[in-house]
Amino acid sequence: MTGTKTTAYGNAFTAHMVLADWTEESGWSPARTVPFGELPMHPAMVGLHYGQVVFEGLKAFRGRDGGLALFRPEENARRFRDSARRLAMPELPEEVFLAAAEELVAVDGGMLGGDGSQSLYLRPLMFASEPDLMLRPARRYTFLLIAFATGGLFGDADAISVWVCHDQSRAMPGGTGDIKCAGNYAPTYLAQNRASEKGCQQVVWLDSEERRWIEEAGAMSLFFVRGGPDGARVVTPELTGTVLPSVTRASVLDLAADLGHTPVVERVSLEQWRKECESGEMTEAFSCGTAAVVTPVSRVRDEGGDWTIGDGTPGPVTRALRGALLDVQHGRVPDHRGWLRPVPAR
Ligand SMILES: Cc1ncc(COP(=O)(O)O)c(C=O)c1O
Numbered sequence: 001m002t003g004t005k006t007t008a009y010g011n012a013f014t015a016h017m018v019l020a021d022w023t024e025e026s027g028w029s030p031a032r033t034v035p036f037g038e039l040p041m042h043p044a045m046v047g048l049h050y051g052q053v054v055f056e057g058l059k060a061f062r063g064r065d066g067g068l069a070l071f072r073p074e075e076n077a078r079r080f081r082d083s084a085r086r087l088a089m090p091e092l093p094e095e096v097f098l099a100a101a102e103e104l105v106a107v108d109g110g111m112l113g114g115d116g117s118q119s120l121y122l123r124p125l126m127f128a129s130e131p132d133l134m135l136r137p138a139r140r141y142t143f144l145l146i147a148f149a150t151g152g153l154f155g156d157a158d159a160i161s162v163w164v165c166h167d168q169s170r171a172m173p174g175g176t177g178d179i180k181c182a183g184n185y186a187p188t189y190l191a192q193n194r195a196s197e198k199g200c201q202q203v204v205w206l207d208s209e210e211r212r213w214i215e216e217a218g219a220m221s222l223f224f225v226r227g228g229p230d231g232a233r234v235v236t237p238e239l240t241g242t243v244l245p246s247v248t249r250a251s252v253l254d255l256a257a258d259l260g261h262t263p264v265v266e267r268v269s270l271e272q273w274r275k276e277c278e279s280g281e282m283t284e285a286f287s288c289g290t291a292a293v294v295t296p297v298s299r300v301r302d303e304g305g306d307w308t309i310g311d312g313t314p315g316p317v318t319r320a321l322r323g324a325l326l327d328v329q330h331g332r333v334p335d336h337r338g339w340l341r342p343v344p345a346r
Helices: 046-050 073-086 094-111 186-197 247-258 270-279 316-329
Strands: 016-023 032-035 053-055 058-062 068-071 119-128 140-150 160-165 202-206 214-217 220-226 233-236 262-265 282-289 293-301 340-343
Touching: 016 094, 032 094, 046 119, 053 073, 058 094, 068 094, 073 094, 073 119, 073 247, 094 119, 094 140, 094 340, 160 186, 186 202, 220 247, 220 270, 233 247, 247 262, 247 282, 247 293, 247 316, 270 282, 270 293, 282 316, 293 316
Parallel strands: 160 202, 160 293, 233 262
Antiparallel strands: 016 032, 016 140, 053 119, 058 068, 058 119, 068 340, 119 140, 202 214, 214 220, 220 233, 220 282, 282 293
C-alpha cells in the first residue's frame, strides 16, 4: 500500500522501508532499503512475547524552498539509544539512525506536496527477533524504519478535552516512562477508552505515588499558560523520570522564550490546575508532541467536577507557539538553532 489515498492517521505508508539486523557475533548489518511489505515472523520471536521493542517518532517537512528536512532527528537518535539501553538491547549508532532517516525521506519524500499541508512521519522501531522463549535479553534484533504521510493527528488547531485518570498509571518511578518502549502504550488503551466514553480525546496522567501531580496528556506533553500574550509564563512539568523527554516539549520551551514568554519547568498539581483556571490565573493549556504538534486543551473532565480553560477556545499564546513551531518546521523562518537537518535531493 503506498501513497496518500487514505487520510486516517498512520496508515498511508510510503513505498519503501529500511531494515538492519543485529547479531551477537556480527553486530549491526549494513542498512538496506527495500519495498514496503510484510516481514517474516517466527512464532517464538522474543519481541512479540516479552515486549523487547523500542520505537521513535519524528517528522520530515518540505520547506518553502522545496527541499526536504528532518526536524531534530539527532534528538530521536539519542532517545532511541536510551530506550534500547533500558531494555538491554543493542544501541543503534546515531549515524546509522540518521542515515536511515535521510535515506527513507530521500526515496519517498516525493509524496509530500509543496503546499505544506502534510508531513512525513517516520517510525523507527527495533525489536528482538530471536526465536527463544527463555526470559533473558535476545541475541538477535531487527531495526526497521517505515514512514507515512500525514496532515496531523488532530484537526488544524482543534481544541481537545481531557479526562483525568485517578486509578491507573502510565509510568512509575524506576519504570520505563522516560523512554519509548512498546510496552508503555497498550496499558493506556483502557483509560483512553474511558476518556472517549466521557466525550474526551485524551487521558491526563497523574504521578503514580501521590496521584496528585500532572504528568502528561495521553502520549503528549502538557503545558499550562499563566498570564496573557504580552508575557506569559509557559509552564510544563519537570522530567521526573516518569515523563517522556519530549522533543516537542524542549522545542516549545525554547520557542516560548523567543516569543517573549517565560518558560517554566515545575510540578503542577491537579488541584492547582483547577483552582488557577477558576481564578483566571491560568489562561490556557495545550498538549504537544511530534504527532499532535501543539494542540489546545479546552476542557477538563474530572471526578471532582469539570472545568473549562479560559473561554474554551484556543488561546493566543497556544496559537502563537503552534505557529512558531510549524514555521520553523516548514522553513518559513530562519532556522537559528539548526533544528532542521536538510535531506539532499536525489
Ligand atoms: C508518552 C509520550 N509523551 C510525549 C510524547 C511527545 O514526544 P515528542 O515531542 O518527542 O514526539 C510522546 C510521543 O512520542 C509520548 O509517547
